[in-house]
Amino acid sequence: MKKTTHHDETLEWLPYANKIPIRNLHKSSLKDKRVFLRVNYDIVRDGKIIDDRRIRATVMDIRHILKNGVRTIVIVSHNGKREDFFKDNKTSVGIETDGEIHSGYSLKPVAKRLTEILKDRKLLPKDREVTITDDCIGEEVKSVISKDGVFLLENVKFRSGETSEDDNEVQEFARQLHDTTNCDVFVNADPVTAHMGHHASLGPITMFISGPKVAGFLLSQELKVLDNFMRHPQKPVIAIIGGANVSEKVEVTKNLIVHEKVNKLVIVGGIAFPFLKVQGHNVDNCILEEDPDLQAQALRNATIVLELAKGYGVDITGAILSANTKSCLKLRFQIKEGGKINA
Known part of the structure; x- marks a missing residue:
């Protein structure tokens, strides 16, 4: 039996749920x-x-x-x-x-x-x-x-x-x-x-x-709100993106930027660390993917988002709070013109 993975683009799952409420x-x-x-x-x-x-x-x-x-x-x-x-x-x-x-x-x-x-x-x-x-x-x-x-x-x-x-x-x-x-x-x-x-x-x-x-x-309520936002965004719009896994958020983040739905992105939580790392900041004590391949993927995704934000004129700001690591405690950063993070 041929082994395939859900990362195989040739395999299309049926929708997980119809949008009918x-x-x-x-x-x-x-x-x-x-x-x-x-x-x-x-x-x-x-x-x-x-x-x-x-x-x-x-x-x-x-x-x-x-x-x-x-x-x-x-x-x-x-x-x-x-x-x-x-x-x-x-x-x-x-x-x-x-x-x-x-x-x-x-x-x-x-x-x-x-x-x-x-x-x-x-x-x-x-x-x-x-x-x-x-x-x-x-x-x-x-x-x-x-x-x-x-x-x-x-x-x-x-x-x-x-x-x-x-x-x-x-x-x-x-x-x-x-x-x-x-x-x-x-x-x-x-x-x-x-x-x-x-x-x-x-x-x-x-x-x-x-x-x-x-x-x-x-x-149903979330789909309704998101659908209304994607069709008729009331600008200026600030989107807050959080979580621990950049890979899970990268597509929606790219879409928000490319389709010009937002004016500013606020990145919070663990997904902010790869953004800091690709800009040369020391985040060795912060939470990153343990798997080297996943970590490399997270850094690539962060780079893609930063480049898109720069190209489309979207500001990115963020705040990270971590009670576990002193170097990450209350670390804040902002991406200024030119796509550079200032920590």
């Missing part, structure tokens, strides 16, 4: 159906919920789905990063712990908290609970979630296929997810990682679900 679905599209609800409960560390706002943010979708007569909701989420479970393995080759439960990253605390919230909102009978499965695929899981109710699959990132760099493995895992969940409708209620359409439970799964594929309430 869930509120636009006719009741008949949900009544007596099984719904695959993709959420973002990446909030458990060391077995404890660090913040339940993401749980509460999904209640609107769950309420709407239940009110429209759905039989079963299968909630699907990741928690943690791939390297938390598989270290340097970028595919399933050589992995002997696929599917192993890592208690500190289990979604069991989420199931308990979601049960409390849904009962408090009178969306769940007192004698029912959100049932969490012991895995996210397989016959045992399929048997558990075959009934009516609200179910939460265990962390999909415990399975290598969710984020493998081998697209054949990703597609196979997506097929297994569908065979296990047997859902008719796909709802994307995860605006945080909705852009990661190559992950099995976000993009490829939609190839196997024959029914409607829609955006949840929060994602």
